[in-house]
Amino acid sequence: MTNTVGVLVMSYGTPENMESIEAYYTHIRRGRPPEPEQLKELTDRYEAIVGGVFPLRENTDNQVKALQETLSKDDRANGVEFRCYQGLKHAHPFIEDGVEQMAKDGIQTAIGIVLAPHYSTMSVGSYIKRAREKAEELGIQMSFVESYHLHPKLILALSSRVSAKLDEFEEAGAKRGDVRVLFSAHSLPERIVGLGDPYPQQLLETSEVIASRVGISNWQFTWQSAGRTAEPWLGPDILDTLQDLSREQVEDVLVAPIGFVSDHLEVLYDLDIEAKSIAKEIDMRLMRIDSLNSDPLYMETLSDVIISKWQQGSEV
Numbered sequence: 001m002t003n004t005v006g007v008l009v010m011s012y013g014t015p016e017n018m019e020s021i022e023a024y025y026t027h028i029r030r031g032r033p034p035e036p037e038q039l040k041e042l043t044d045r046y047e048a049i050v051g052g053v054f055p056l057r058e059n060t061d062n063q064v065k066a067l068q069e070t071l072s073k074d075d076r077a078n079g080v081e082f083r084c085y086q087g088l089k090h091a092h093p094f095i096e097d098g099v100e101q102m103a104k105d106g107i108q109t110a111i112g113i114v115l116a117p118h119y120s121t122m123s124v125g126s127y128i129k130r131a132r133e134k135a136e137e138l139g140i141q142m143s144f145v146e147s148y149h150l151h152p153k154l155i156l157a158l159s160s161r162v163s164a165k166l167d168e169f170e171e172a173g174a175k176r177g178d179v180r181v182l183f184s185a186h187s188l189p190e191r192i193v194g195l196g197d198p199y200p201q202q203l204l205e206t207s208e209v210i211a212s213r214v215g216i217s218n219w220q221f222t223w224q225s226a227g228r229t230a231e232p233w234l235g236p237d238i239l240d241t242l243q244d245l246s247r248e249q250v251e252d253v254l255v256a257p258i259g260f261v262s263d264h265l266e267v268l269y270d271l272d273i274e275a276k277s278i279a280k281e282i283d284m285r286l287m288r289i290d291s292l293n294s295d296p297l298y299m300e301t302l303s304d305v306i307i308s309k310w311q312q313g314s315e316v
């Protein structure tokens with residue numbers, strides 16, 4: 001058993017079926033059930049994406065499986081068996097369930113990682129807090145990867161996607177340099193800035209490095225998918241950005257949602273349905289880069305940072 005290291009792979013989670021949307025939403029709202037209109041609105045959004053399926057579940061399952069295979073092939077793992085467990089923030093199996101399963105399997109040492117490259121106390125930080133508390137309770141020695149937003153393989157995977165879509169714009173008759181590239185990520189409440197949170201800065205760093213690698217200067221960063229709460233969220237929101245760009249006579253826009261690694265609601269609805277319908281109204285050509293999902297370069301990014309983290313821990 002001493003040579004087995006647990007890997008807790010954490011992700012946001014999505015409902016299991018239409019009936020469990022309410023429980024899921026209630027969990028996101030820390031136990032407060034949503035108002036009927038809010039529930040209907042979220043249900044409608046799920047129904048609008050590919051006929052009411054929940055793609056994030058399959059995508060996360062596939063990512064965990066692909067990561068397991070990648071870790072098993074990694075030469076640097078020599079003699080150590082990394083065993084992946086899934087832990088979701090708002091759905092089954094919950095983060096705590098994943099840690100418990102590791103304990104049942106006799107795991108004594110584990111690494112935790114979140115399927116989101118950028119650190120924020122409100123996102124990745126809260127996943128880590130929950131996993132750490134459970135691991136302490138069960139006596140598992142656990143350390144965590146906090147971010148990997150500049151990993152060369154992640155940057156390469158994202159840059160190739162941006163390049164590929166710029167090629168498509170060119171084939172469709174646009175001038176490459178005229179395409180405005182919008183890097184985007186999930187907004188968070190504005191108060192994180194006052195708390196010195198690294199999230200906005202890390203997102204800008206990823207954007208800058210991709211832009212320089214692809215050789216583009218016509219780009220900007222914008223937020224998306226802000227929560228529906230009373231407090232102010234980080235802006236500008238992508239829907240406002242599109243309106244601003246239209247006033248600037250920008251006709252071609254490529255969105256690169258670098259804060260997300262899978263196809264799910266925030267990409268398939270917020271960008272592919274909502275943002276694209278605004279773009280259509282204002283006569284703008286809008287495309288989006290493909291999501292990473294189980295791209296081997298993304299899997300190698302995860303495998304690399306997990307093994308480095310484990311090596312740091314075993315040197316002491």
Ligand SMILES: CC1=C(CCC(=O)O)c2cc3nc(cc4[nH]c(cc5[nH]c(cc1n2)c(C)c5CCC(=O)O)c(CCC(=O)O)c4C)C(CCC(=O)O)=C3C
Pocket residue numbers: 011012013014015028029042054055056115116122123124186187188189226227228259263264265266
């Ligand atoms: C930073 C961040 C990420 C990226 C990093 C990460 O991946 O962790 C992310 C991803 C996701 N967010 C998702 C879905 C939702 N997020 C909501 C609400 C919220 N998100 C927040 C933050 C984030 N969310 C916050 C601060 C709230 C307010 C409530 C709270 O303080 O927690 C709501 C409630 C309704 C609404 O506001 O829209 C839903 C339905 C899905 C799954 C979609 C699917 O099922 O396919 C994914 C991948």
Ligand SMILES: [Fe+2]
Pocket residue numbers: 186
């Ligand atoms: Fe969210």
